Amino acid sequence: MRSSGEDGNGTKPAGSSTEQYVIKDPELFARNVARMIESAGKAASAWVNPREKGEVRDSMADPMADMVKTFSKLSEYWLSDPSRALEAQTKLFSGYLDIWSNAIRRMGSDGSAAPDEPAATTDKRFRDPEWSTNAFFDFLKQAYFVTTNWANDLVRNAEGLDEHTRHKADFYVRQISQAISPSNFILTNPELFRETVASHGENLAKGMQMLAEDIAAGKGELKLRQADYTKFEVGKNLATTPGKVIARSEVAEIIQYAPATKKVLKRPLLICPPWINKFYILDLNPQKSFIAWAVEQGHSVFVISWVNPDERHGRKSWEDYIEEGLKFALDQIEKATGESEVNAIGYCVGGTLLAAALALMARQGDERIRSATFFTTQVDFTHAGDLKVFVDEDQVTALERAMGEKGYLDGTKMATAFNMLRAGDLIWPYVVNNYMRGKDPMPFDLLYWNADSTRMAAANHSYYLRNCYMKNALSRGEMMLAGQTVSLKDVTIPIYNLAAKEDHIAPARSVFTGCSFFGGDEVQFVMSGSGHIAGVVNPPALNKYQYWTGGKPVGDFDAWLAAATETPGSWWPHWHAWVAGLDERLVTARRPGARGMPVLGDAPGTYVTVRV
Known part of the structure; x- marks a missing residue:
């Protein structure tokens, strides 16, 4: 350079x-x-x-x-x-x-x-x-x-x-x-x-x-290139952790990853990623892959790979994403392993969906998820950051009209909104480098993933904006799902809530505030260094950043942080010790395709390869 x-x-x-x-x-x-x-x-x-x-x-x-x-x-x-x-x-x-x-x-x-x-x-x-x-x-x-x-x-x-x-x-x-x-x-x-x-x-x-x-x-829209995309291909040098697609619904493929240890934790691990981007942010390459690392620690890892919606999915709601995504995945895990108790992880809006699903399942008497980990997830939107700029009645109404024409929101629209949150890093340097200097951007796997945007199903996205950003209905106990009013106070399982210090999408203060709405006694709050992505994707081997732990996440966020203990490096081992300590029983490793389960194809599957 x-x-x-x-x-x-x-x-x-x-x-x-x-x-x-x-x-x-x-x-x-x-x-x-x-x-x-x-x-x-x-x-x-x-x-x-x-x-x-x-x-x-x-x-x-x-x-x-x-x-x-x-x-x-x-x-x-x-x-x-x-x-x-x-x-x-x-x-x-x-x-x-x-x-x-x-x-x-x-x-x-x-x-x-x-x-x-x-x-x-x-x-x-x-x-x-x-x-x-x-x-x-x-x-x-x-x-x-x-x-x-x-x-x-x-x-x-x-x-x-x-x-x-x-x-x-x-x-x-x-x-x-x-x-x-x-x-x-x-x-x-x-x-x-x-x-x-x-x-x-x-x-x-x-x-x-x-x-x-x-x-x-961009088919008539500027699709700003942020990296040399020709150097990457999903399934070739991105998302390469071995595994199989074991089930498919209209909104999700369920991936089971091959074990790397002879013994595994009895409770399988289900990861619910955001549908706003693709799941392989947690499986970029072997050195950065949280999925591969979790497998190496003895977890039986299952991942939901969301569909990239088109006109057929316009009416798919949050309830559909819960039924045909989360609950569908739980059904498949029980068939594949015989286990009815799992640990679950939700990332960003995938975590918000998971929290809402847990509240609904508590009302329904469904106790299959025995612990929940949230990566940079908001359940209360009082301090939701700059994305709230785009959410008020006039703007959401206009957005709904636009989505109604096709049944979805173009992925480039959402990508532009996210880039605007950090325009000084994600827009103007590339405008200058690409169009003024005439220089090709460098290959960068993270920015390839960032540009691999997804569409938003109209009904699902509208529900999210109105019920979370506008009404803050989940934390207020006013969210309606499956004909029932759900409350996070009914969620009493152990919770591990990870925030990131410099997160511009789910600010740490917002994640901290959300901790108080869960009904159980075991609610851990951990804050990592860096932002929404790097704060989560931080492998121990890189020895980067730090994380903070402290007492119960109650009271004032600044006071909690002032008293917290700072530890150098990755929070991943801290999380593993927490989740493994909830149930330390080990069983023989489970392989995809066992117990008569069909294998529909190799990981990372087909849904993730559909591009906008």
């Missing part, structure tokens, strides 16, 4: 000389610009054609309308009082005047860099020396920080906004701030400018070609 401050040929720029920004071969540059324009036409065609054929409808432009409506409410506060509006404008102009004054002083001195804004000293977008040594680029950088800090202050200081509107305004300001950064544009980024000159515009031609390819790959 080229270090910051190098040009397209890998050489350092000579000070702030203007020569490095002068085109050396106008004819070659013009030819590359012509290639860029040709590719731009292909990109435009890839965007327009599906819309002309009616294959793509921009009915999901509602987020843009919601952003305008949110900013309108923000503007009402500042414009309703002339003195308040004048004060805000004066603050912005004062910031600009300070930058201008500093620039004038530098022109009259030796040209040394003015003091950086605090954010600029650590912001990786502005590491190139020219952002400070070149008066023009320094001016752009300082103006950017003054403007975005001012916009953030407008949100923070607006009185009378309801909390949801303030949250949305803050989120949208961050999105716009990321988008308008001068680091994102050729003429305002010294590094990109130098690379364009050094390559005679070759980067522009290649970047526009990649943009056209990515719009075509």
Whole structure:
């Protein structure tokens, strides 16, 4: 990887000389610009054609309308009082005047860099020396920080906004701030400018070609490539832990993994992953695979592999996912092993489904699940984080209209929403690298999985948004399933609740709060380092991050954390000791296909290979 401050040929720029920004071969540059324009036409065609054929409808432009409506409410506060509006404008102009004054002083001195804004000293977008040594680029950088800090202050200081509107305004300001950064544009980024000159515009031609390819790959939508996907294939070098598909319903395949030990724990282990992404995040490769590691610890591992829904699954509800997914899996486990008691794991929304199913099963007298582990799972949505920005009556109604046309939500829509939660890491660096630099992204298994998005069945997704994010019905004891009102207080089995410190999808505070709604005495809360994925997929052999354990998860989260014990490394062994200690009995290892069970194919099965 080229270090910051190098040009397209890998050489350092000579000070702030203007020569490095002068085109050396106008004819070659013009030819590359012509290639860029040709590719731009292909990109435009890839965007327009599906819309002309009616294959793509921009009915999901509602987020843009919601952003305008949110900013309108923000503007009402500042414009309703002339003195308040004048004060805000004066603050912005004062910031600009300070930058201008500093620039004038530098022109009259030796040209040394003015003091950086605090954010600029650590912001990786502005590491190139020219952002400070070149008066023009320094001016752009300082103006950017003054403007975005001012916009953030407008949100923070607006009185009378309801909390949801303030949250949305803050989120949208961050999105716009990321988008308008001068680091994102050729003429305002010294590094990109130098690379364009050094390559005679070759980067522009290649970047526009990649943009056209990515719009075509998205069938009229931009499918931003975050990795070199050609280096990976599910079942070949991803999801390779040996196992068999032993059953299949309309919504799930049930995979039983081959044992790696002669003896195994008597209780089988059932993993319920999220359907928003594919299960193989827990089986990326042998070094990172939680599934393979659990097998090696003596667990008989079964996994639900959810279907990638299409028009046929539009009416599949949460109840269907419980009956044809979770309960179906429990039935198959009993047939395959003879065991009616299992330990279960739920990850993210798979954990939310598992918690709701446990509450329902408690009402029904179904006691087959004897312990539950939740990976970064929310059962209470009071502190649900930035995803709440997309969930209110207007937006959910618009989403339901869009899903009603096909019976599902396109996977690219959900992937874009998740990428927006970390736009500075998952969107703009790739826009710059791919379309400005014209560079192919590096192979990365995690980002391949991230891009392997799934569709959302309409009824299922609508139920989730309304009952969890909007009504918070599960923790309030108001969720209706199978004609019954279910309550987490009825769930009295041992619980292991894992949160991740930097999780932007299921914030640790939210997971902690959810612990109090379970009815049993044995509720463990553990917080890992890192985020929603790396905090979970953290094999002991890597010796990375840390985890925190402490007393009962009651009271204030910050107080719990302050008193918690920090342990270096992976939480996996801590979890295994906990779950194995619940029932230490061992039996002879069970192999897929035993006890007369059919084998429908090799793991990872067929459902997981269906791509959007």
